[in-house]
Amino acid sequence: MKIKKITAEKIKDAIKDACLSIQYRYSPKMEETLKEYMGKEESGLAKNILKILLENSDVASENRLPMCQDTGMIVVRMTIGQEVQIVDGSLKDAVNQGVREAYDVGYLRKSIISDPIFDRKNTKDNTPAILYTDIVDGDEIVIEVAAKGFGSENMSALKMCKPSEGLNGVRQFVLDTVKNAGPNACPPLIVGVGVGGTVDYAAVIAKKALFREIGEENPDERYANLEKELLLEINELGIGPQGLGGKTTALAVFIEHYPTHIASMPVVVNINCHMARHTKVVLK
Amino acid sequence: MIQISTPLKQEELNQLQAGDLVFISGTVYTARDAAHKRMIEDLNNKGSLPFDIRNQILYYVGPSPTPPGQNFGSAGPTTAGRMDVYTPTLLDLGLKMIIGKGYRNDTVKQSLLKNQAVYLVAIGGAGAMLGKCVKNSEIIAYEELGPEAIYKLEVENFPVIVCWDTQGNDAYIQ
DSSP states (O other): OEEEEHHHHHHHHHHHHHHTTTTTSSSSHHHHHHHHHHHOSSHHHHHHHHHHHHHHHHHHHHHTTTSOOOOOOEEEEEEEEEEEEESOOOOOHHHHHHHHHHHHHTTOOOOSSSOOOTTTOBBBOOOEEEEEEEEESSSSSEEEEEEEOHHHHOOOOEEEEEEGGHHHHHHHHHHHHHHGGGGOOOOOOOEEEEEOOOOOHHHHHHHHHTTTTTOOOOSHHHHHHHHHHHHHHHTOOOOOOOOOGSSSSSEEEEEEEEEEEOOEEEEEEEEETTOOEEEEEEEE | EEEEEEOOOOOHHOOOTTOOOOEEEEEEOOOOHHHHHHHHHHHHSSSOOOOOOOOEEEEOOOOOOTTTTTTOOOOOOOOOGGGTHHHHHHHHHOEEEEEBBBBOHHHHHHHHHHHTOOOEEETHHHHHHHTTTEEEEEEOOGGGGGSSSSEEEEEEEEEEEEETTTTBBBBBBB
């Protein structure tokens, strides 16, 4: 087996570019989806709000202003091939340095505080990032980067469902969480759901779900159908853009699942707003 | 098109209806979580706020930094409910208009009614457009809080939607 060397510098640059590439314009798929929903809205106010959101993306890219002032906490999912060796620096430092440089040169808001209870002092460079690593076969590094806003993160929720609650338990919890989020999470939303695993792992896969692009379905047909059904049910709630009424409450529901214990059915609903800022890069 | 300019006039505020789209021009002060905490501490310790809040507009925002060549950074609303615990005190001191996003609790709604003040919402996720409505900005307090400092802004045609009017109508209730 030949060891492939990838420098920490290369990882740092990839993280920096990724952080900057997602802040100033919707993804083409998001733009297309918002336009499609705008066409379906009957309420004048709902239509207008979606129109303003699309215009905001244009204004942001023309002026190089971030689309939203909450430029998020950076979450990195890194899949490292076991034939790769990272050289000339440490992985964690490279990730945080990439974030630091992007938030500086991009005039992005630094929103991270050093301690959640006692100090709450801004670290002034938007670090640290949240970093998940996974070691797999292969000789490349796949880096996925998201800038997660917290208006929506705050409206996320966990429930350790009883196995007897079954499919309807999951369905009801997702709907209740979206209802409870109402206008606070800045609808239209992307809804990430993690079912199974442990209390922590359900949250990890709910976040993983938010890295999907609109249109990507769960490969298991039963889950893919549940995603479609839940999206329709959410959009029948009438919450609408910004919670001011309408048909466009969510643009996608993504469900990830994992084996779990005989005693439980953990469910985490991780809410994202329409910014849905995430991207993927492969280092070879 | 409904236009509101500062200084605010009570009779104009009384005419606003939940659901109305309104364009604001004039002076707006910013404050979010940390600034609210500090303002209440200042009131308790010194007996005063860093600015005269009577008849003013308070906007819940933590802007992104201003890039070269721009008047201001991205500046959309932050979730208002986190300020609920502090809001009635500020309304009792004469605050007349609040701009944010999301639900308020009943205590805040009753305090708004009692003080004949209004709660309006700006569009969450339209930060770049809202930032472009800011023509001038100045930090007037708590500079060390970075994006959470209190700014005095001059805005032009800043779009907001009336959420809770002086009659107690709520745009969020279908």
